[in-house]
Amino acid sequence: MAEVKIFERPKSMTDVSTHYCPGCTHGIVHRLVAEVIDELGIQEKTVGVAPVGCAVLLYNYINTDMYEAAHGRAPAVATGCKRVRPDLTVFTYQGDGDLASIGAAEIVHAANRGENITVIFINNAIYGMTGGQMAPTTLLKQRTTTCPFGRDPKANGYPIRVAEMLATLEAPGYIARVTVARPKYVIKTKEAIKKAFQTQIDGKGFSLVEVLSTCPTNWGMRPTEALKWLEENMIPYYPLGEFKLPN
Amino acid sequence: MPKGRVEVLEEKCKSCGLCVEACPNKVLKISDRINSKGYRPAEQFKEGCVACKMCAMMCPDVAIEVYRVES
Numbered sequence: 001m002a003e004v005k006i007f008e009r010p011k012s013m014t015d016v017s018t019h020y021c022p023g024c025t026h027g028i029v030h031r032l033v034a035e036v037i038d039e040l041g042i043q044e045k046t047v048g049v050a051p052v053g054c055a056v057l058l059y060n061y062i063n064t065d066m067y068e069a070a071h072g073r074a075p076a077v078a079t080g081c082k083r084v085r086p087d088l089t090v091f092t093y094q095g096d097g098d099l100a101s102i103g104a105a106e107i108v109h110a111a112n113r114g115e116n117i118t119v120i121f122i123n124n125a126i127y128g129m130t131g132g133q134m135a136p137t138t139l140l141k142q143r144t145t146t147c148p149f150g151r152d153p154k155a156n157g158y159p160i161r162v163a164e165m166l167a168t169l170e171a172p173g174y175i176a177r178v179t180v181a182r183p184k185y186v187i188k189t190k191e192a193i194k195k196a197f198q199t200q201i202d203g204k205g206f207s208l209v210e211v212l213s214t215c216p217t218n219w220g221m222r223p224t225e226a227l228k229w230l231e232e233n234m235i236p237y238y239p240l241g242e243f244k245l246p247n
Numbered sequence: 248m249p250k251g252r253v254e255v256l257e258e259k260c261k262s263c264g265l266c267v268e269a270c271p272n273k274v275l276k277i278s279d280r281i282n283s284k285g286y287r288p289a290e291q292f293k294e295g296c297v298a299c300k301m302c303a304m305m306c307p308d309v310a311i312e313v314y315r316v317e318s
Contacts, residue, residue, distance in 0.1 A: 003315070005313070006298060022286065
Protein backbone atom coordinates (compact mmCIF):
# COMPACT_ATOMS: atom_id res chain seq x y z
CA MET A 1 0.00 0.00 0.00
CA ALA A 2 1.36 3.35 -1.05
CA GLU A 3 0.67 6.64 0.61
CA VAL A 4 0.19 9.88 -1.31
CA LYS A 5 0.54 13.22 0.44
CA ILE A 6 -2.62 15.21 -0.35
CA PHE A 7 -2.18 18.19 1.97
CA GLU A 8 0.95 20.09 2.88
CA ARG A 9 2.21 23.60 3.56
CA PRO A 10 2.00 25.79 0.41
CA LYS A 11 5.30 26.83 -1.19
CA SER A 12 4.54 30.54 -0.85
CA MET A 13 4.54 30.16 2.93
CA THR A 14 7.79 30.11 4.88
CA ASP A 15 8.53 27.28 7.29
CA VAL A 16 8.25 29.57 10.31
CA SER A 17 5.87 29.06 13.26
CA THR A 18 3.55 32.07 13.55
CA HIS A 19 3.47 34.28 16.64
CA TYR A 20 -0.34 34.14 16.75
CA CYS A 21 -2.26 32.90 19.79
CA PRO A 22 -3.53 29.30 19.63
CA GLY A 23 -6.65 29.08 17.46
CA CYS A 24 -6.19 32.49 15.81
CA THR A 25 -7.69 32.29 12.33
CA HIS A 26 -5.03 34.59 10.82
CA GLY A 27 -3.05 31.41 10.12
CA ILE A 28 -5.87 29.89 8.05
CA VAL A 29 -6.15 33.01 5.89
CA HIS A 30 -2.35 33.24 5.49
CA ARG A 31 -2.39 29.67 4.18
CA LEU A 32 -5.24 30.40 1.76
CA VAL A 33 -3.46 33.46 0.36
CA ALA A 34 -0.25 31.42 -0.09
CA GLU A 35 -2.17 28.57 -1.76
CA VAL A 36 -3.83 30.98 -4.19
CA ILE A 37 -0.45 32.55 -5.04
CA ASP A 38 0.92 29.04 -5.67
CA GLU A 39 -2.03 28.00 -7.83
CA LEU A 40 -1.87 31.16 -9.95
CA GLY A 41 1.91 30.70 -10.28
CA ILE A 42 2.64 34.30 -9.32
CA GLN A 43 5.01 33.90 -6.36
CA GLU A 44 7.92 35.58 -8.16
CA LYS A 45 5.88 38.61 -9.23
CA THR A 46 3.74 39.23 -6.16
CA VAL A 47 4.26 42.01 -3.64
CA GLY A 48 2.41 42.01 -0.33
CA VAL A 49 1.86 44.93 2.01
CA ALA A 50 1.71 44.09 5.72
CA PRO A 51 -0.44 46.18 8.08
CA VAL A 52 -0.02 47.31 11.66
CA GLY A 53 -1.86 44.97 13.98
CA CYS A 54 -1.47 41.30 14.80
CA ALA A 55 -0.50 40.56 11.18
CA VAL A 56 2.37 43.07 11.31
CA LEU A 57 4.90 40.24 10.95
CA LEU A 58 3.19 38.89 7.83
CA TYR A 59 6.44 39.33 5.88
CA ASN A 60 7.94 36.54 7.99
CA TYR A 61 5.25 34.10 6.87
CA ILE A 62 4.37 34.84 3.24
CA ASN A 63 7.29 34.02 0.97
CA THR A 64 6.94 36.84 -1.57
CA ASP A 65 8.36 40.36 -1.66
CA MET A 66 6.75 42.37 1.11
CA TYR A 67 6.40 45.93 2.35
CA GLU A 68 5.50 47.06 5.86
CA ALA A 69 3.17 50.07 5.74
CA ALA A 70 2.44 52.70 8.38
CA HIS A 71 -0.78 52.09 10.34
CA GLY A 72 -3.74 52.02 7.94
CA ARG A 73 -1.72 53.15 4.93
CA ALA A 74 -1.31 49.79 3.20
CA PRO A 75 -3.68 50.67 0.29
CA ALA A 76 -1.67 53.86 -0.35
CA VAL A 77 1.63 51.95 -0.38
CA ALA A 78 0.07 49.30 -2.64
CA THR A 79 -1.22 52.05 -4.97
CA GLY A 80 2.31 53.39 -5.40
CA CYS A 81 3.78 49.95 -5.99
CA LYS A 82 1.13 48.95 -8.53
CA ARG A 83 1.30 52.22 -10.47
CA VAL A 84 5.08 51.99 -10.81
CA ARG A 85 5.09 48.27 -11.62
CA PRO A 86 1.71 47.35 -13.15
CA ASP A 87 3.17 43.96 -14.14
CA LEU A 88 3.30 42.90 -10.46
CA THR A 89 0.42 41.49 -8.43
CA VAL A 90 0.03 43.64 -5.32
CA PHE A 91 -2.04 42.75 -2.27
CA THR A 92 -2.56 44.20 1.18
CA TYR A 93 -3.54 42.22 4.26
CA GLN A 94 -5.22 44.34 6.91
CA GLY A 95 -7.19 43.97 10.12
CA ASP A 96 -10.30 45.90 11.13
CA GLY A 97 -8.45 48.37 13.35
CA ASP A 98 -6.01 49.08 10.55
CA LEU A 99 -8.44 49.21 7.62
CA ALA A 100 -11.74 50.40 9.09
CA SER A 101 -10.45 52.86 11.68
CA ILE A 102 -7.15 54.67 11.13
CA GLY A 103 -7.00 53.57 7.50
CA ALA A 104 -10.62 54.39 6.61
CA ALA A 105 -9.65 57.25 4.30
CA GLU A 106 -6.99 55.22 2.46
CA ILE A 107 -9.24 52.24 1.77
CA VAL A 108 -12.21 54.33 0.63
CA HIS A 109 -10.14 56.39 -1.80
CA ALA A 110 -8.08 53.46 -3.09
CA ALA A 111 -11.38 51.68 -3.79
CA ASN A 112 -12.96 54.79 -5.28
CA ARG A 113 -10.01 55.30 -7.64
CA GLY A 114 -10.39 51.67 -8.65
CA GLU A 115 -6.73 50.96 -7.96
CA ASN A 116 -5.91 47.57 -9.44
CA ILE A 117 -4.90 45.97 -6.11
CA THR A 118 -6.26 43.20 -3.91
CA VAL A 119 -7.15 43.77 -0.25
CA ILE A 120 -7.58 40.94 2.25
CA PHE A 121 -9.53 42.42 5.16
CA ILE A 122 -9.65 40.48 8.43
CA ASN A 123 -12.70 41.44 10.52
CA ASN A 124 -12.65 40.00 14.02
CA ALA A 125 -14.66 42.79 15.67
CA ILE A 126 -11.89 43.82 18.06
CA TYR A 127 -8.36 45.24 18.27
CA GLY A 128 -6.19 42.18 18.85
CA MET A 129 -2.57 43.29 19.20
CA THR A 130 -3.19 46.21 21.56
CA GLY A 131 -5.25 44.19 24.02
CA GLY A 132 -8.88 43.93 22.99
CA GLN A 133 -10.15 47.49 22.57
CA MET A 134 -13.35 48.37 20.70
CA ALA A 135 -12.99 48.47 16.91
CA PRO A 136 -15.33 50.16 14.41
CA THR A 137 -16.57 46.65 13.64
CA THR A 138 -17.28 45.63 17.27
CA LEU A 139 -20.86 44.36 17.52
CA LEU A 140 -23.51 46.13 19.59
CA LYS A 141 -23.48 44.93 23.22
CA GLN A 142 -20.13 43.20 22.65
CA ARG A 143 -17.81 43.78 25.61
CA THR A 144 -14.25 44.98 25.06
CA THR A 145 -11.71 46.65 27.34
CA THR A 146 -12.84 50.11 26.18
CA CYS A 147 -16.58 49.34 26.29
CA PRO A 148 -16.73 47.03 29.33
CA PHE A 149 -20.53 47.30 29.54
CA GLY A 150 -21.00 46.47 25.89
CA ARG A 151 -20.96 48.69 22.80
CA ASP A 152 -23.66 51.34 23.09
CA PRO A 153 -24.74 52.91 19.77
CA LYS A 154 -25.50 56.25 21.47
CA ALA A 155 -21.91 56.65 22.57
CA ASN A 156 -20.02 54.56 20.01
CA GLY A 157 -22.13 54.38 16.85
CA TYR A 158 -22.90 51.22 14.94
CA PRO A 159 -20.57 48.53 13.55
CA ILE A 160 -19.39 49.42 10.04
CA ARG A 161 -20.19 46.98 7.22
CA VAL A 162 -17.10 47.69 5.15
CA ALA A 163 -17.88 45.36 2.24
CA GLU A 164 -21.35 46.84 1.66
CA MET A 165 -20.04 50.37 2.10
CA LEU A 166 -17.32 49.95 -0.53
CA ALA A 167 -19.72 48.10 -2.85
CA THR A 168 -21.73 51.33 -3.22
CA LEU A 169 -18.76 52.83 -5.11
CA GLU A 170 -18.63 52.63 -8.89
CA ALA A 171 -15.00 51.65 -9.38
CA PRO A 172 -14.32 48.42 -7.41
CA GLY A 173 -14.26 45.20 -9.43
CA TYR A 174 -14.80 42.50 -6.83
CA ILE A 175 -16.03 42.74 -3.23
CA ALA A 176 -17.02 39.76 -1.10
CA ARG A 177 -17.49 38.76 2.51
CA VAL A 178 -16.54 35.26 3.64
CA THR A 179 -15.55 33.53 6.87
CA VAL A 180 -13.39 30.67 8.14
CA ALA A 181 -15.74 29.39 10.86
CA ARG A 182 -16.06 25.90 9.35
CA PRO A 183 -14.31 23.86 6.64
CA LYS A 184 -17.15 24.56 4.15
CA TYR A 185 -16.64 28.30 4.61
CA VAL A 186 -12.84 27.90 4.29
CA ILE A 187 -13.33 26.40 0.81
CA LYS A 188 -15.50 29.38 -0.21
CA THR A 189 -12.98 31.81 1.28
CA LYS A 190 -10.25 30.35 -0.90
CA GLU A 191 -12.47 30.69 -3.98
CA ALA A 192 -13.15 34.34 -3.11
CA ILE A 193 -9.45 35.13 -2.59
CA LYS A 194 -8.66 33.48 -5.91
CA LYS A 195 -11.37 35.53 -7.66
CA ALA A 196 -9.98 38.70 -6.08
CA PHE A 197 -6.45 37.99 -7.34
CA GLN A 198 -7.84 37.02 -10.76
CA THR A 199 -9.75 40.33 -10.90
CA GLN A 200 -6.46 42.14 -10.45
CA ILE A 201 -4.60 39.99 -12.97
CA ASP A 202 -7.36 40.64 -15.53
CA GLY A 203 -6.98 44.38 -14.89
CA LYS A 204 -10.57 44.79 -13.70
CA GLY A 205 -9.80 47.06 -10.77
CA PHE A 206 -9.95 47.08 -7.01
CA SER A 207 -10.81 43.82 -5.23
CA LEU A 208 -11.51 43.24 -1.53
CA VAL A 209 -12.29 40.09 0.44
CA GLU A 210 -13.57 40.63 3.97
CA VAL A 211 -12.94 37.55 6.13
CA LEU A 212 -14.90 37.21 9.37
CA SER A 213 -12.38 35.91 11.88
CA THR A 214 -11.98 35.24 15.59
CA CYS A 215 -9.85 36.55 18.43
CA PRO A 216 -10.18 33.86 21.10
CA THR A 217 -7.75 35.60 23.47
CA ASN A 218 -9.45 38.98 23.55
CA TRP A 219 -12.97 37.60 23.24
CA GLY A 220 -12.15 35.49 26.31
CA MET A 221 -13.18 32.18 24.73
CA ARG A 222 -11.73 28.85 23.74
CA PRO A 223 -10.85 28.74 20.01
CA THR A 224 -13.72 26.32 19.29
CA GLU A 225 -16.20 28.49 21.27
CA ALA A 226 -14.99 31.55 19.39
CA LEU A 227 -15.84 29.97 16.02
CA LYS A 228 -19.36 29.17 17.30
CA TRP A 229 -19.74 32.74 18.62
CA LEU A 230 -18.69 34.05 15.21
CA GLU A 231 -21.31 31.94 13.43
CA GLU A 232 -24.10 32.85 15.85
CA ASN A 233 -23.38 36.55 16.29
CA MET A 234 -21.24 37.94 13.49
CA ILE A 235 -22.75 36.26 10.42
CA PRO A 236 -26.30 37.60 11.13
CA TYR A 237 -24.95 41.18 11.26
CA TYR A 238 -22.29 40.75 8.58
CA PRO A 239 -24.03 38.66 5.89
CA LEU A 240 -21.77 36.53 3.69
CA GLY A 241 -21.76 36.89 -0.05
CA GLU A 242 -20.41 38.66 -3.10
CA PHE A 243 -21.41 42.31 -3.27
CA LYS A 244 -19.69 43.26 -6.47
CA LEU A 245 -18.52 41.18 -9.42
CA PRO A 246 -16.18 42.20 -12.26
CA ASN A 247 -17.92 43.11 -15.50
CA MET B 248 -14.41 4.89 1.56
CA PRO B 249 -10.90 6.22 0.96
CA LYS B 250 -8.41 5.57 3.70
CA GLY B 251 -6.13 8.21 5.07
CA ARG B 252 -3.64 9.13 7.73
CA VAL B 253 -3.07 12.42 9.52
CA GLU B 254 0.40 13.50 10.54
CA VAL B 255 0.61 16.35 13.06
CA LEU B 256 3.86 18.33 12.99
CA GLU B 257 4.11 18.41 16.76
CA GLU B 258 6.51 21.34 17.06
CA LYS B 259 4.14 23.55 15.03
CA CYS B 260 0.94 22.58 16.92
CA LYS B 261 -0.45 25.04 19.49
CA SER B 262 -3.12 22.74 20.92
CA CYS B 263 -6.05 24.95 19.84
CA GLY B 264 -8.27 21.94 19.15
CA LEU B 265 -9.86 23.25 15.93
CA CYS B 266 -8.82 20.04 14.11
CA VAL B 267 -10.36 17.85 16.82
CA GLU B 268 -13.65 19.76 16.41
CA ALA B 269 -13.50 19.70 12.59
CA CYS B 270 -12.86 15.96 12.17
CA PRO B 271 -16.14 14.30 11.07
CA ASN B 272 -14.98 10.86 12.25
CA LYS B 273 -13.47 12.09 15.51
CA VAL B 274 -10.12 10.32 15.04
CA LEU B 275 -8.10 13.21 16.52
CA LYS B 276 -7.49 14.21 20.13
CA ILE B 277 -5.15 16.38 22.15
CA SER B 278 -2.27 14.16 23.28
CA ASP B 279 -0.56 14.00 26.68
CA ARG B 280 2.86 14.88 25.28
CA ILE B 281 4.30 18.39 25.56
CA ASN B 282 6.21 20.10 22.73
CA SER B 283 9.07 22.58 23.14
CA LYS B 284 6.63 25.52 23.20
CA GLY B 285 4.76 23.93 26.10
CA TYR B 286 1.66 22.96 24.11
CA ARG B 287 0.08 19.50 23.97
CA PRO B 288 -0.02 18.62 20.25
CA ALA B 289 -3.00 16.95 18.61
CA GLU B 290 -2.66 13.36 17.39
CA GLN B 291 -4.58 10.74 15.45
CA PHE B 292 -5.46 8.18 18.09
CA LYS B 293 -7.51 5.68 16.12
CA GLU B 294 -8.22 4.32 12.66
CA GLY B 295 -11.04 5.76 10.60
CA CYS B 296 -9.42 8.72 8.79
CA VAL B 297 -10.99 9.12 5.33
CA ALA B 298 -8.51 11.75 4.09
CA CYS B 299 -11.16 14.50 3.91
CA LYS B 300 -8.56 17.15 4.90
CA MET B 301 -11.04 19.08 7.07
CA CYS B 302 -8.60 19.08 10.02
CA ALA B 303 -5.83 20.51 7.86
CA MET B 304 -8.17 23.12 6.39
CA MET B 305 -8.99 24.41 9.87
CA CYS B 306 -5.44 24.25 11.29
CA PRO B 307 -4.24 27.85 11.81
CA ASP B 308 -0.63 26.73 12.11
CA VAL B 309 -0.47 24.51 9.01
CA ALA B 310 0.70 21.81 11.39
CA ILE B 311 -1.19 18.97 9.69
CA GLU B 312 -0.21 16.88 6.70
CA VAL B 313 -2.73 14.44 5.24
CA TYR B 314 -1.92 11.22 3.38
CA ARG B 315 -4.26 9.09 1.30
CA VAL B 316 -3.59 5.36 1.41
CA GLU B 317 -3.80 3.79 -2.04
CA SER B 318 -4.42 0.07 -2.14
